[in-house]
Structure formats: structure tokens, C-alpha cells
Amino acid sequence: MHINYWTELTRNNFGKIGLAMLCLVLFIALFAPFLARYDPGEPSHAIFMSPSFEHWLGTNDIGQDIWSRLLCGAKNSLLVALGVGVFTTLLSTVIGASAALVGGLYDRIVMRLIDALIVIPAFIVIILVAAYVLPNVWTLIFLISILTWQGGARLVRAQTLSLKERMSVYAARTFGANKRYIVIRHIIPNLSSILFAVFIHSATRGVFMEAGLAFLGIADISTVSWGLMMHHALRFYYLDVWKWWLIPTGLALSVTIMAFVFIGHALETAMDPRLRVMEQEDWQ
Amino acid sequence: MIELRELEVMYGKRRVLHGINLTLKRGESLSIVGESGGGKTTLGLSIIGLVEGTVRGEILFEGKNLVALAEKELKAIRWNRIAMVFQNVENALNPLYTVLDQVSEPIVVHKLGDRNEATRRAGELLNRVNLPEGRFYAYPHQLSGGEKQRVLIAMALANDPDLIIMDEPTTALDALTKVEIINLIHTVCKERELTILLLTHDFYAASTLSDRMAVLYAGRIVEFGSTPALLSNPRHPYTRGLLRCYPSMTTTKDLQGIKGRMEFFDVGCPFHPRCTQSIGICREKAPRLEKNDGRFIACHRGGIIPLLELRDLSKSFDSLKAVDSIDLTLYEGETLALVGESGSGKTTTAKLIMGIFGATEGRIYLEGKQILGRDKSFYQRVQMIFQNPMESLSHRLSVLEAVREPLDVQKLGNREQRESMVRQILDEVELPSSETFLNKYPHQLSQGEAQRVGIARALILNPKLLIADEPTSALDASTQAKVVKLLLNLQEKRGIGMLFITHNLALARKISDRLAVMLKGIIVEEGPSNEIVSSPLHPYTEDLLKAAPTLSSRVHAVPERTSERNDGTGCPYANRCNKVTEVCFNEKQRLSSLSTHKVACMLCTATD
Structure with a gap:
């Protein structure tokens, strides 16, 4: 069957919500410089300000405008999502498809390698690496x-x-x-649905891991990252302004991750015939 | 008795006979067959010196060259020694005389007796040809066609000749009269030890009246040999074409024609424009009639070439022998039906030929050359129609893209050429070539349409060999009929050799020249389709035939499993065969020749 992903996505409620959320985040990421009222890196304001008309979410410990930083943080999250998504999908395709097509010994070696690598906890390894090199966003994606x-x-x-x-x-x-x-005309076009799914999953994981690592303090301090903002917020939990740093940022992160999850779910529904049937029965 | 040497006849500038060499011994009968206009009558007339054109070469009759003989001497031989039964019954008799007078005329003219003697003899002859006595004094217009033919034969016999040339003696007669005339000629010739030269396009007359047969095409003899051999196994493409056009109760395949029209050529093989296996040299040089395997063939390629040969081909999947050292030969322009139940290894064989599977053992030859690796040029010559059209079409490709794919892969032509080729081939398989249809996707097509798209894909490269794997099993009867007709037409036009894989014996019989029955990886019986259908030898073939669809309301008994034993050492049919003996379980039979069939069965070979 020929599946048109766009129609499938827009027909599914989860898909619609996910797409809307992703569009919002994308809009913010793209137009942050125009929407932000201050330079996110500019530390020229009074520190620890409560939300006010001047600074909607107040300022942080070095006087940067939180609202501006929140808007600009979207760019970082989406960049990681895109980077991890593309790079992981590429790696998966090249390695997975070549193993299947070449077969034989090569296939067996690759499969055992995958088995070995899958048990390594990525999070721990990155923390270890970060102990030696402080990763910037590109290293992190890699x-x-x-x-x-x-x-x-x-x-x-x-x-x-x-x-x-x-x-x-x-x-x-x-x-x-x-x-x-055969690879170009028959294999890759037919892999597209799988690749799309792999991309969405990797992107979700990328956003989540980046935020998590930054929250643990593993990030280049100069990047404007939601995870890093939450990390800072918790350092000042004895002041009552910290919630203005933490909650909006957490919400923004949730919206982004949920956008990806919803889209992923909608796609899965579209591709899995069993889920499709259930969906139709739900409707009736 | 009579020998033609390099006989040539020209009508003005037009050469009607080219270098005919024939020898006819006393008491022998020779038929010359071919389409009308091929020069048969001219050949007959040139022997009795009545041809109007210029004759070159020699006609030796008992040592005398008839071509060089003066008219007076020729007259002494004509009708006394060599008589002719003319073709056109209506015009051969003089309407003004009674038949008795006409039969006695040659006796009188040649002064072999006086009028009374002649009339008496004519009466005898008319009696001999079974003309009722009351009709002796009838005028030709009062006689029926059959009666006139009898009179003509009596006339030819009048002077007791040694050689009779009969030009289409049975044409235009109804079936029963035809048989009567044939029987008459047969007995008369036997009792008088006549030598017959039969000129006809009727294979029935030729097969019953002649020992040897020469096929004449556009003034040249293209094949010459013993009549039964030529009829059962024609080797020149023209002979095969003629036989395919001839409706008879023995052939089971649907009638097929020969493409094109007859034309006379001074250079090159006369048949090359209509021949489906012609090569460069066929256009430039006329082939000589050369001895080839017990007969004479005038063909640069030595007759119909074997297109595909499988030798000891085997394929095992682990311990399962899916194909167990099979031998098959498929000739150019021929359909070989591979019949058998599902799981008998038919599709595996097809995939081995196409290189989808690698053979465990054995060799495959294409046009005499062993296939070692398959490159693009191989796939240009060999194509396959897949069993399930929906699966073999990628759901991502539109009709246009799918049919164009072979051209894209082979990099043939530019974009516009490819598209016009697609439209042309779609026309040929009777599919619309409109924009809307070209942009349809497989799931928007019906089964029949999808299968024809599959066929179009296989045909667009113009292959010589087509492997058709159950091409019609997914189709309803009417679509199946269309598809089968289409394939047969293409075979007629392009000379495609077809390996038609099917489980439907009733269908196989209508489309195939030869049949091979396959069971559990081995071929159990092989031979001409009509013979396998009319007299099957292997019990499995018999059971298949019993199970083949008929329109009678009888319910057929399915062969029951007579034994649970089957360890693969014996005959693959042993556990279902109702004639099974102990030996069948222990010994595997190899395919061995039995008359025109090949069969692998203990019982058939043992009793013979």
C-alpha cells in the first residue's frame, strides 16, 4: 500500500497536536531574535529580579533576561533534535542496510557489534567523556x-x-x-517510512538527553540551553525566583518532547496495520 | 525414375523456381507442400513441358532430358508415361463432351487403340474410380465436384502412365469425398505401382499419400525428408509455421499463422522477412539445401535453433532437492509447457534460468552458448512474467514508471523514446495508454490489468525467450483467454520461445507445442503436447489428465494415497500411483525415450 504520511499525520489527532506544537517551537526558534526583548547573553540587568513588565520572567543570577533565554533555548533544542536525528538515521541506514545487503560475515560482525554496543549506557559514557572535554553542541550531537x-x-x-x-x-x-x-530505486524509497520513524525517535531522544546532560551540568556554559537553565535554577532554590526559571523552561522542554512523541505515535499508527484497524474501530 | 537438376523457371523477368533438385524413384510417392503461389503448379507443369515460362536446368526422365526434348518427342512421353491431374476441376474438363468421351480421348489421340477399344477402356477406368455407370454419359456440369475429380483421375490413368502428377487433387472437396478420393488414389497407385508427385497444401492428403515430403517456399525447397518425420518434427521454421496453420484433430495447440506475405527474392533466403530467427546472412545469401540429421534443410541456422537448453540442472535447498537434474530443450518460437502440481519445482526452475537462484549443479545454454554470468544483454534476451503481478510491481511505481523500468535499467533510448515505447507496448497488451492510466499505481489496477502491465514489462525489451510463470493463474477465464491469445500472437510475430509454467493441463494443451510434466523436482514425462494429451504414459500424467477441467458433469476421482512410504529413493509418484509395484519404491527411473515421448516410469519402459 502506498501511504501518504502527510495525510496520515493530519488525519490523526495526536499527529495534528504534535505538528502544531512542533510548529510553535519551530516558530519560536526561528524568530527568537525578533521576539526576544533583550540579548539573552547580555548580563546588564539587575540580578534575581522577579517577573515584571520589563522582564516577564525576571532575571537570573548574572542579570540575563529569562524570557529571552527561554525563547533562544528553543533553537538549541531543535538543533540537537535535527542533528541527532539526521546523524543517527544516516548511521543506522548505512550500517543496517549494508549489513542486510552484503550479508555473510560482514552482517554477522555488524550484528554482534550492535549487540555489544546496545548494552553500553550512553548517558554514563557521555558523562565520562565530558569529564575530559566539555562538549559543545556539535560534540554532543556526535x-x-x-x-x-x-x-x-x-x-x-x-x-x-x-x-x-x-x-x-x-x-x-x-x-x-x-x-x-536496486538500492537507490527500490530499497531506499521503501525504507523511507522506517527512516522517518527512526529520525523522530532519535530526535526525541536527542532533545531529552541534551536537556538531561545540561541539567546535570554537562554542557558548554556559554550555550543557551533549557537544560542548563534548569540546572542553574536549582542552584538558587533558596531564593523564591527560582520557580520562574524552572517551570516555564520545563514546560517548553515538555512541549518540544511531546511534539516529537505525538508525531512518532501518529506515524506508528499509520504504519502499523493493526493499530490502524483499532483506530478505525475507535472512531466508530 | 525422374530427376530434377537445378531446375529454374522464369516468367519473363520473374524467377518462379530456383535451383530445384529432386529425385523420385519408381513406385515412390513424393508430396510437395507449400502455400499457394509458391511454385508447386509451375513445377508440375514444367515436368510435362506445359509451362509457359523459360525453363533452365535438367529434367531427367529415364535418362532423357525433357527440357531439351522437341515437342514431338515430348508428346510421346506426356500422358503415356507422365500424366497429370490438373488442379482446377471446373475448367479441366471440356463441357461439350460426355465424361466417357473425354476419358477415351487420350487413348485415341495417342493411337493406343481404336474408338471402340478406347471407349471400353474408358468405361473400365471410370468403373475403377467408382463413378456410377449411369454417370458415364453425363456432361461435366452435371457432375459433382467429387465425381469430376474421379473423372480426372481416370483420364490421367487412361494411357497407363508410370508417373502421375497430381495438383491439389483433394482441395475444395468435402471431408467424406476427400477421404474417398484419397483412398481411391491410394489403392489405384498401389495396384498399378504408380509413382506419384503430389502437389498440395493439404497436409492430410500429403500425409496419407506420400512417403516423402518436400516443402516449397517461393520457388525453393526449404525442407525435404520423410513425411512422418517432417510432420511430427518440422525443423524448418516455414514447415512448422505451415503445420501450425493447419487445423487437424491431432494438433491441440490453437491455430497460429505465419507473419507477413510471401515474396520472391533473387538474393537471400526467401523466407527471411517472415522468419523469426533470421540473422544478417539470411538477407544476403540463399541457403543451400543441406543434409542435416536424416533430412534436407535449407536454412543458414540449420533449421529451428534450440533456444534454451537445460542440462542436468539441479537445485537443493539444504536437504530438499527442489529441482533434481532436469534436462529440457526449448526451441525458437516454440511453447514448452511445464506442468505439475504446486511444489514440484516449476518456479524454482524458472528462477534458476533467470539467475534469481544459483544452480547447485548443471548447465544452462542460451542459443547454444553456456550461461556463466548474467549481464544486461542476457536480460535483454530473456525475460520473465512473474506469478503474482501485484507483488512483482513495486507499489511506489506508476504504470508508466513500472513499464519503463526495464528501459531505464538497460539505458535504452532517451526519455521521449522510452515513453513512446511504453505506450506502444501497452497498446500491444491491450491496455489504455492514456495519461490517466499511465499515472495509476498498482493498487488502483485490477488483477488482469496488473498482469498485463507485468507482461508489458517483460516484453518491452523484446526478448527471445519468455519465462511465463503461471501468468494467468490469478486471472478469470475471459482475461486469461485474452492474455493467452496475446502471448500466442506475439509468438507468431516475434518468434518468442516460451517456457509456460502452469498447473492447468487444459490450458497447456491449447498453447504449447510440447509438454513436460514435472513432479517433485524431476521430469516424469515429456513430448509433443498432442501425444501426451491423447496417450499419456506416466500414471501421474494420466491422473493429471483425468483431473483436468471438462464441461461434463462427471466428478473425477482423485488418486488416493495408496501408501505412506516415500523416502525419496523411488519414483516420486509411488505412494499415489495405482499401478505401483515394489520396485517403484526402490529405484528411481530416469527419463527414457519411448516413441515420440520421453517417460520416467518403470511400467512403461518394462512392458515395451
């Missing part, structure tokens, strides 16, 4: 990606194996098609 591609690669491999055995692929071979043609 680290998260190379530690979390295994699940995706497994999915891609399984799907490629089944695609490879399709009659349509055999038919293409009987026209004289070589491997390259």
Missing part, C-alpha cells in the same frame, strides 16, 4: 549519535532484508539492474 544508532540499524536491517526478497526487487534484477540501482 556523541549521542554514535552511542544510540544501534536500535535504528537493527530496524533498517530487518526491513532491508525483507525488501530484498520482494518480488518487485527480483523483477528489477531480471531487467539487468545492478545493486546500486
